[in-house]
Amino acid sequence: MASKRKSKEIEGSGSSASRKQSTVQNHGIKFKDHEQRNMYKSLISRTIFPCRYPDVNAMDKLGIDEHVIRLLYRLGLVEMLKPMRGFENFTYEFLSSLSFTKDRSKTDNPDHRITFQLLNVDYKMSLETFCSELGLANVGYIHDSWDQSLRPADYYPVAFWKSIISSNQYNSRSNKASNILNPVLRYLQKVITCTIWGRKEGGMMGNDGE
Amino acid sequence: MMGNDEHFMLWAMLYNHLVNICYYLIDYLVSIAIKKPDDKGDIMIGGIITFIARKFGVNMSKGINRIEGNYYLDLDTLTTMSFIRTHGPSHNFQYEWRVNRANFLIILPNPDITNPELVENLLYVGTNPQVRDDGDDGGDEKEVGANLYNEQEVGGSYSDERWAWMQTEVQRIHTEQQRQGVEMAGLRNDVQRGNRINEENNQMLRNMMQHLHLQGPPYGPQ
Numbered sequence: 001m002a003s004k005r006k007s008k009e010i011e012g013s014g015s016s017a018s019r020k021q022s023t024v025q026n027h028g029i030k031f032k033d034h035e036q037r038n039m040y041k042s043l044i045s046r047t048i049f050p051c052r053y054p055d056v057n058a059m060d061k062l063g064i065d066e067h068v069i070r071l072l073y074r075l076g077l078v079e080m081l082k083p084m085r086g087f088e089n090f091t092y093e094f095l096s097s098l099s100f101t102k103d104r105s106k107t108d109n110p111d112h113r114i115t116f117q118l119l120n121v122d123y124k125m126s127l128e129t130f131c132s133e134l135g136l137a138n139v140g141y142i143h144d145s146w147d148q149s150l151r152p153a154d155y156y157p158v159a160f161w162k163s164i165i166s167s168n169q170y171n172s173r174s175n176k177a178s179n180i181l182n183p184v185l186r187y188l189q190k191v192i193t194c195t196i197w198g199r200k201e202g203g204m205m206g207n208d209g210e
Numbered sequence: 211m212m213g214n215d216e217h218f219m220l221w222a223m224l225y226n227h228l229v230n231i232c233y234y235l236i237d238y239l240v241s242i243a244i245k246k247p248d249d250k251g252d253i254m255i256g257g258i259i260t261f262i263a264r265k266f267g268v269n270m271s272k273g274i275n276r277i278e279g280n281y282y283l284d285l286d287t288l289t290t291m292s293f294i295r296t297h298g299p300s301h302n303f304q305y306e307w308r309v310n311r312a313n314f315l316i317i318l319p320n321p322d323i324t325n326p327e328l329v330e331n332l333l334y335v336g337t338n339p340q341v342r343d344d345g346d347d348g349g350d351e352k353e354v355g356a357n358l359y360n361e362q363e364v365g366g367s368y369s370d371e372r373w374a375w376m377q378t379e380v381q382r383i384h385t386e387q388q389r390q391g392v393e394m395a396g397l398r399n400d401v402q403r404g405n406r407i408n409e410e411n412n413q414m415l416r417n418m419m420q421h422l423h424l425q426g427p428p429y430g431p432q
Binding site: 024027028042047053057063067077082083085087088089095098112123131133136141143150157164175176177184185186187195197198 | 212213214215216217218219220221222223224226227228229230231232233234235236237238239240242243244245251252253254255256257258259260261262263264265266268269272273274275276277278279280281282283284285287288291293294305307316318319320321324325326327329331332333334
């Protein structure tokens, strides 16, 4: 699964990790090609923020903990959403080396391939293996898959959207999360966008205009 | 703006459909990585990559330059985001739920009302006195309490005076209904609303909550 290329240890890491360790050249990454180097250069020019995880205390105070966690559990996300620190070197190295090759030649057991690098170790594997390593099953719907069998027959995006926002808020060109009425769904939406679909939104700056 | 994938995830969670979460996760991480050099989009997925690294046995002590900042969607964050605000000085543990900054007013906690698996809660516009309109139609009390919308206020600013007025009105209606012996919350009992999870599932949920809850800082080297 994991093929070792070069695995020079990164200097100065560990519990005392701090900004001064950024003096480690290129975060200790040994680039395998120019493409990865360019990707790394692009990535380090962008601001990096921590994921924002669901907060049990807040959910409890708002009375939404039971339902939020139950719905997250359905997607198998509970373990993934255990709060974890982010580190620049892991983030830059993984993203700069990540490749996902989708096998569209067959719908029956497609061989999707994933490659990435962490601490200068190359990992190459199938999606099946990747899922297994993460403790998740390589099954379930993909709503926009080219494989029709993976598309849920009863998913109607517009109808669903209208079912969770006010009818007079509907806009076919804009799905604003701030229009979601139910507190549990809206908190879940924020959990998703602040973790696995991590992006910094306008809402992070004091308003909720995502 | 919500992405199509996020929209789909909400649907799948709500209606209990299995989703290939790894496929989506990798697809999204690739899209983050391949942004053009001039794209200054922020990166906010470091913790998820730590999760992946751990699963592949990467030595966590090799982490360099911890990503600093708030790791939680806590009450302060939700307040900053204008999701909630505290509900009056005498209700230290109650919060006002806000949609589009001010159009809705639901006093939390209230799990019976916020349970999304009850379809009537998705577009909650019930007669609960905790919810009221800020419209200007001057309609009768019952109708006002049931109507949450005022399109003109969407996305607009909302004055403190207006907010204070709303709180006063809500309290007045609530007091009046209590006087009349109408305890709305009591009507939303288990039998009426159904779909209560059993004790076994409750235990499972408690375990999961414990799993999510960390007494200290997020996992990883300090």
